[in-house]
Amino acid sequence: MVIMSVNRRDEVLNELAEAIRGVTVPGSPAIQNASVEPYVDADGEPALKAVIVLDAPEEGGWSAEFTHTLRGQVNKLAAERDLDEHVYVALFTEEEYEARTGADEPLDGFGTSDIDQALIRDQQQDGS
Amino acid sequence: MRRDFKADDYLHLAGMLAGRIAGRGRPRTAYLRRATSTAYYALFHELVQHGAKRAARTGPIEHQQAIGRWYAHGNFKKAARWVEDIAAGRTPPNPVRLLLVDPVTGKVPVDLEVLASAFSELQEARHGADYDPAFDATRLSALGHINTARSGIEAIKRMDKSNLHQFDMFLLLALGGDKMIRNS
Numbered sequence: 086m087v088i089m090s091v092n093r094r095d096e097v098l099n100e101l102a103e104a105i106r107g108v109t110v111p112g113s114p115a116i117q118n119a120s121v122e123p124y125v126d127a128d129g130e131p132a133l134k135a136v137i138v139l140d141a142p143e144e145g146g147w148s149a150e151f152t153h154t155l156r157g158q159v160n161k162l163a164a165e166r167d168l169d170e171h172v173y174v175a176l177f178t179e180e181e182y183e184a185r186t187g188a189d190e191p192l193d194g195f196g197t198s199d200i201d202q203a204l205i206r207d208q209q210q211d212g213s
Numbered sequence: 214m215r216r217d218f219k220a221d222d223y224l225h226l227a228g229m230l231a232g233r234i235a236g237r238g239r240p241r242t243a244y245l246r247r248a249t250s251t252a253y254y255a256l257f258h259e260l261v262q263h264g265a266k267r268a269a270r271t272g273p274i275e276h277q278q279a280i281g282r283w284y285a286h287g288n289f290k291k292a293a294r295w296v297e298d299i300a301a302g303r304t305p306p307n308p309v310r311l312l313l314v315d316p317v318t319g320k321v322p323v324d325l326e327v328l329a330s331a332f333s334e335l336q337e338a339r340h341g342a343d344y345d346p347a348f349d350a351t352r353l354s355a356l357g358h359i360n361t362a363r364s365g366i367e368a369i370k371r372m373d374k375s376n377l378h379q380f381d382m383f384l385l386l387a388l389g390g391d392k393m394i395r396n397s
Contacts, residue, residue, distance in 0.1 A: 127340035128287060146356020147365030153330050160301035171294060172336055181351045197241045200232050
């Protein structure tokens, strides 16, 4: 494990964020911004979290191939900078990022009631 | 009557909760949290079932069920982290590297890397979705978690079908995690 001063560590996290901003995955949404912050994971292990803001993907959510590639590249970049902690990746569109502190309400006319109806139809089909 | 965990059913439910078939918009946070959690359990149960089946081989179903209970979330995560560390260029314990790296290519098999990355990401997201008030539940992320779970499940099926040796080693490491390596 490489031991760094606090200042040097902040510099390295900024360098990592800068490197992440330069990552491109062909055919995938472009990265607009990235930051890296200290994080404690679910097991209480020291980790890092890369908060990445991207162009919106196609309908259907972030693709598995894209997120897999991005996680791998981010962790390689961290390892190259002697960062031993695992880097978790959190993805947002600009709209989602700006709404992080907003109220917990559906944004559009569509929302939970549509899903409830779909669930009911699904159960009726199984039962018929 | 047996009531097995069926990954496809979990993924279907997760997709419904995330509003996959309902069009654009944002379901309530509780639905998105449950979608992420359900996607993780689709992957977890698929992994446990394959691990138990491969360990019990031709033994009775009761053996598979008993072995399946030995797997723990944290040990899977530890094994997954070792795979990710190797892929990223970090140095895991020597016995781990010996067991997980393909000696011909000098790398972790691609499907094992896909599985490990998916498991690690989803396990952390599941914990956040279930327990963390500050968890960022977004529709795109919930759908992304479902996509990731499906990708991991497909990787498991390919490794099972091809009898990939490193997959069996991963499943063994996942039974004991760190404790197993301390004794080697």
